[in-house]
Amino acid sequence: MDTSTVRAALVLEDGTILSGRAFGAIGSSFGEAVFCTGMTGYQETLTDPSYHGQIVVQTAPQIGNTGWNDEDGESARIQVAGYVVRDASRRASNWRSRRGLGEELARQGIVGVTGVDTRSLTRRLRERGAMRAGVFSGDALTGPAEMTALVQAGPVMAGAELASRVSTAEPYVRPAVGTARFRVAVLDLGVKANTLRMLAARGIESHVLPASCSPDRLMALEPDGVFLSNGPGDPAAMTPAVELARAVLERRIPLFGICFGNQILGRALGRPTYKMRYGHRGTNIPVVDSATGRVSITAQNHGFAVEGEPGERFDSPYGAALVSHHCLNDGAVEGLRCLDVPAFSVQYHPEAAAGPHDAASLFDDFVSLMGEAS
Known part of the structure; x- marks a missing residue:
């Protein structure tokens, strides 16, 4: 399923809404928004159990250009709650690649968004701190007040046993x-x-x-x-x-x-x-x-x-x-x-x-x- 034309958005608990396009599964997901500055290793990041319950923002401008392989996972599944990137690569090029990153995200039910200004988003998270967030796409994309309320109703990371x-x-x-x-x-x-x-x-x-x-x-x-x-x-x-x-x-x-x-x-x-x-x-x-x-x-x-x-x-x-x-x-x-x-x-x-x-x-x-x- 081609989701490149499906509208999506990242919503932060402070009311910030960043619009983009769907990347991966369609729907909604919730977690703590954090940013990762790694320029490589997105597959290891996605499968790292330490990211469980978090929506990961990649600061590297393009993600997905080496696709997805069957060797580099750090666990048996993708662990992140959601995924946010600036530019999802339209094609994968690597001799070990078995499928595209977007395809794997969709296969495992991970809701993501591409086309977001991740530089601006990272500055906001640095200044205001990691915060609760939600990724919405397709029919889950509703009004700003409704989406923000859903995010604010979610659990906080402090005190969480994960x-x-x-x-x-x-x-x-x-x-x-x-x-x-x-x-x-x-x-x-x-x-x-x-x-x-x-x-x-x-x-x-x-x-x-x-x-x-x-x-x-x-x-x-x-x-x-x-x-x-x-x-x-x-x-x-x-x-x-x-x-x-x-x-x-x-x-x-x-x-x-x-x-x-x-x-x-x-x-x-x-x-x-x-x-x-x-x-x-x-x-x-x-x-x-x-x-x-x-x-x-x-x-x-x-x-x-x-x-x-x-x-x-x-x-x-x-x-x-x-x-x-x-x-x-x-x-x-x-x-x-x-x-x-x-x-x-x-x-x-x-x-x-x-x-x-x-x-x-x-x-x-x-x-x-x-x-x-x-």
Whole structure:
């Protein structure tokens, strides 16, 4: 079905309405409008479970020119609530492409809009913050007041528990590549496929567990280490995951967390978290290691952060800890390291799919931590 002539609009909770044309499925969808600055990797962005419940605005001017393939998904389905682009490519050109992006969006029921001034929209979201939004097309496109009221009636992201919606329902095992060196319990809060690939490449057998996993169930695996994955929602709503992290810290099992996992570890250490104005979402975000001064360009996708100051040392129920990394753009906490128990985390994505690979060595640091503890 050709939807290029079907009218569509993005409606923000402040009453802003941006008109365009339908891209993907026809209808309406609701979520939190956020922007992603990545110039590449739209398929990985769309399938990243951390984007569950969000309407993603791409700042790159043209999206869809490499189509859709069957290899680059970070999960089994598209996770975004809606999609907003400036210029949807009219044709795809890539040797791995199996179908067009618009076709795949429609196949999975994702309502999108193209022809929107995404530069103006991104400036509004930067100035006023991420906000509730709706994408409307076809018969769902009604009057401004009616559409705005529907958007304003939607749930807010603060306080939202979304990890259970994207986590695995049943445990499963991702084998190591070659000989298994370590057994790791992966708490699936929305884990990305490339994370499991990178663990497997280092001889790690990953036992992927549901977000609701209890400490007893995890400990029964007798893991060499525990990994806390990325995921969507508010970390303040994740009490079971925080309690599990505390149980791991008490037993001194090596722990590594990324993104949402960084926030879970932070709360386990007694640090508050907060909702950022518009978050960090892209593949070009500079982070500095407070100990070495080394700067890494990182891939990120988060709207919440741990409270703290660059290089800050603090006491926790598990001994001393420090803010190990921070963002050069705004000073936000980008990493935590415990000094008395074997645990560390980062707010960014060392698996970087798509994105830079500056931080891939953090997986090796996790392996070293488990080796020291064994």
